[in-house]
Amino acid sequence: MDSIPGGLTSKYYKGGFDAKMSKREASLILGVSPSANKNKVKDAHKRIMLLNHPDRGGSPYLATKINEAKDMLDK
Amino acid sequence: MAKYIAQIIMTGAQVVGRAFAKAVQQEIRFSQQAAKARASSGGGSAQSQAADAFTGMSVQEAKQILNIEDISDVEAMQKKYDHLFQVNDRKKGGSLYIQSKVVRAKERLDQELDLVNKKEEEPKTEEKS
Missing domain, CATH: 1.20.5 (Single alpha-helices involved in coiled-coils or other helix-helix interfaces)
Incomplete structure (x- = not known):
């Protein structure tokens, strides 16, 4: 039954990353509100980045997305 | 002038x-x-492309997310998936969105493996008959 994508495991967000990062996606990636202040964004980025650091078996692709998300919300 | x-x-x-x-x-x-x-x-088959559109994730992106080269190495894929899934668990301060992408990437690659396996089986049965 695992072969039905997004059918039964609906707890998870569907599909891949957006082609272009949006504020909404960035806030979802870092788990903060889109209007969060700089410190909150910084803390969240640090936490998520530590978990996903490529040196610790993380995926470089996810790491770039996390950095992109931070840049998006930093503005 | x-x-x-x-x-x-x-x-x-x-x-x-x-x-x-x-x-x-x-x-x-x-x-x-x-x-x-x-x-x-679009190097994949028509079925693979249909799956890309249906799941909203290409095989290429799924590979990038799980950081693997070869999707036929099931063991390595499972290992990466388990690691990334746990690391991004919400209870440990991870983000559900990233965890979701990891889950979807695994789903997509499993699906692709199914397609590849089916395709490999088909010619064999044709040869027999």
Whole structure:
């Protein structure tokens, strides 16, 4: 039954990353509100980045997305 | 006076013309790049492309997310998946969105493996009959 994508495991967000990062996606990636202040964004980025650091078996692709998300919300 | 006006018009036309030619060249280059990207990502079968559209994730992106090269190495894929899934668990301060992408990437690659396996089985049965 695992072969039905997004059918039964609906707890998870569907599909891949957006082609272009949006504020909404960035806030979802870092788990903060889109209007969060700089410190909150910084803390969240640090936490998520530590978990996903490529040196610790993380995926470089996810790491770039996390950095992109931070840049998006930093503005 | 008329001579100067003519000169100004000429230079103006030249600038516009050059910019237009450049824009056309750029447009051609972009369309070529897009075609190339489509050709490389659409390397899979029609079924695979349908799955790309249905799941909203290409095999290429799924591979990047799980950081693997070869999808037939099931063990390595499972290992990466388990690691990334746990690391991004919400209880440990991870983000559900990233965890979701990891889950979807695994789903997509499992699906692709199914498609590949089915395709490998088909010719064999044809040979037998």
